[in-house]
Amino acid sequence: MSTVTEPVGKTDEWNRDATDVAAYLARTGHANVAAPTADALRSLCEAHVRAIPFENIDVVLGRHAGIDVGVVNAKLLGRDRGGYCYEHEMLFSGVLERLGYQVRRLIARVQPDRPGPHTHMMLVVRAEGQDYLTDIGFGAGMLHPMPLRDGAIVDQAGWEHRLDEDNGWWTLSKRVGDEWEVLYGFDLVERRRVDYEVAHHYTSTHPRSPFTGQVVVMRLERGVSRRLVGNELTVELTDGTTTTTKITADELDATLRGLGVVLTAEELSALRATW
Template structure:
C-alpha cells in the first residue's frame, strides 16, 4: 500500500492556534467544533492569488506560510489541507475526501473536505466551503445542523453523502462526497483545474466570502452582498477605488502592489 505524504510536520501548531485565536485542546467533539468555528471566523475564503495569476500551489509548507505566517486567506484545498494537518498534530483521526459541487447540476468534483473521528463519532469538517459551513456536521443520515443560522442536512445514499441547505421550497444539494480516501495528487489535479481552467468559477472573477453567526458577506466580481439568517439581503456595487477598503473590511490583507494589481485586473471585468 502506498503511504501518502501529507507533510503535516510543516505546520507550526502554536502559530496556527495564535492565528485563529484558539488555545491548545485535546481531541474531543467540543474541541473540533470550537477549532472549526475559529478557523472559519479568522481565515478568509478568497481566490485573490488565482485572479492575480500568482497562486503558489498547495504543498502544505506553502499553504502554512501563506495562511498562517503571512496571515492570508485561500480556498478549499488550502483551508482543508491546513486544518487536516493541525487536527492530526493535535491527535484527531482524519480522512481527506473530495466532493462534487452542485451534484444535481453536473458540477465538478473539486471540493476538499474532511472526515474526522473523535469521541467515537464521525464528523464532516468543511472549513473551506466558502461562506456556508461554520461547524462540523455529524456524519449521520438525515441529521440537520444549524450552520450560523441556516439549516443544513446530510443525506446518505449508499456510500454517497449529500450535503444540503434549506431553501424556499425544499433542500438544495451543495455537494456530494463518497467514502474514498484521497491522495495528495488528487488535490493537485483538482487545484490545477480550479486555478487555471477558463470554465472554473474562480478564474474569471474575484470571490471573497466571510461567515459568522447570522450573517454572510460575499464579494463576487464587483458585487458585495450581505445576507442575514432573518432573510434580509443587501447588494451594493464596489467600484475599483473602493476595492481595497472593502477587502480590508473582509479581513483580506494584501501588499500595496497586490491591491494595485487586483484593481487593474478587476476594473476591466466590470466594463
C-alpha cells in the first residue's frame, strides 16, 4: 500500500486560521500592515520583542500546555505572559503569513560546536524579493531581521550580529569585545510541525534541557539586555557594564512584573515553592 504525503503548505498543519492578527496587533501596539514590505517586517519584529517577553515559567512548573497556535494565542495575547522560541515563532509565523509574507520555518543547533540537538525554532521571511533571518524568539537577542546574506552584519539593539554561510551551513554570531561568538547554526531545510513538537518535548521535559531546571526570563530594548536566570537578575548595557542581583522569593512577583510577566496567585505560589 502506498501513501501520499502532502507537501509543505498544502495542509493547515500550522493551524493558521487560529492566528488572531487583530489581537496580535493590539498586544504589540503595531498598526495594521497594508503590504508585506521589508520596513513593515522590521517594525513588526521590534514591536513583538518590545511587547512580549521570553520566558519559560510553564516549563519550570511542569504545566506547559503545548505549542498549538490556539494555546499560544490564549497565553501570549490573552494574558501578560510570554513564552520561549516555539511559542513566539508559531505565533509570529502565522501572523506574517496572514499579512502576506512568505515564511519558511527552520530549526537551529544552539552553540553548534557542542554536541547538542537541533532545538531552536526560527524563520526565514521573504519581503520585497529578499530573504531575512527573522528570530523574535531567541531570548534577549535579536530585535530586527537580518538579510540572509553571507557576511551580513546588523546592529541588534546595540550589539552587532553577523551571518556567515559555508556550503549551505549558516551561522549566526554576536560580537563580544573583539571576538565573534557563534550563537547557533542552521541549514535552510524547511521543517514540519512534528519536528517542533519533538523539539518542544525534549526542551520542556528532558533533565539536560537548559529550561527545565531554572527560570529564564529575558527582555531586550535598545542598549539594554535584562535576564532573569535562576535567582539572578542581570542587566547588561552595550558598553559592557553588567550588574547582577540576587532575587529573593519575596521579590519574585515585582521582578517578574518588571520584566512584563504577570502570574496568577496560584502560579506565583507554585513558582516560589521552587525558589
